Amino acid sequence: MTEQAESSDTAKPLLFLPASALMHHGHIDDDHRELIGMLNRMLLAAGAHGTLGGAAFAEGLQSFIARAERHFRDEEQAMAAVAYPQLAQHKLHHADVLRRLAGALRDTAVQSKVAAAEVYDLFNFILDDLLRADLAFKSFLDATRKAKCASAD
Numbered sequence: 746m747t748e749q750a751e752s753s754d755t756a757k758p759l760l761f762l763p764a765s766a767l768m769h770h771g772h773i774d775d776d777h778r779e780l781i782g783m784l785n786r787m788l789l790a791a792g793a794h795g796t797l798g799g800a801a802f803a804e805g806l807q808s809f810i811a812r813a814e815r816h817f818r819d820e821e822q823a824m825a826a827v828a829y830p831q832l833a834q835h836k837l838h839h840a841d842v843l844r845r846l847a848g849a850l851r852d853t854a855v856q857s858k859v860a861a862a863e864v865y866d867l868f869n870f871i872l873d874d875l876l877r878a879d880l881a882f883k884s885f886l887d888a889t890r891k892a893k894c895a896s897a898d
């Protein structure tokens with residue numbers, strides 16, 4: 746998501762989950778909040794000095810990747826449970842995000858310091874991409890809920 750909350754602690758604003766991206770389904774929203782919190786903790790660490798030590802950044806990124814993998818598995822199960830028609834496509838998207846994160850981790854291994862601005866741009870891009878794909882599932886859930894309400898009338 747490109748919407749951001751203001752923060753005086755970093756040169757760039759912190760990332761946050763906009764209300765428009767809330768799914769209201771299982772623990773997907775909590776997972777997204779947790780993932781964004783992990784990104785923001787790394788941004789705050791980078792923002793304090795303008796850079797983040799490569800090793801510290803790699804450690805944070807590794808934890809984020811592990812948490813994202815768990816979220817993707819859970820989300821795919823939630824999608825399968827409601828027969829989401831775009832599940833196969835969404836799985837490919839998840840795999841693509843993980844590939845790009847693994848690439849960022851490899852790049853970090855050769856840098857002793859990572860610039861805060863670069864970290865911010867990477868995270869904003871990942872978050873935007875990650876949540877944008879979930880919006881199609883949100884639309885599907887909203888349509889399913891509406892159809893259920895209409896049939897109950």
Ligand SMILES: [Fe+2]
Nearest residue numbers: 820875878879
């Ligand atoms: Fe997703």
Ligand SMILES: [Fe+2]
Nearest residue numbers: 816820875879
């Ligand atoms: Fe998600």
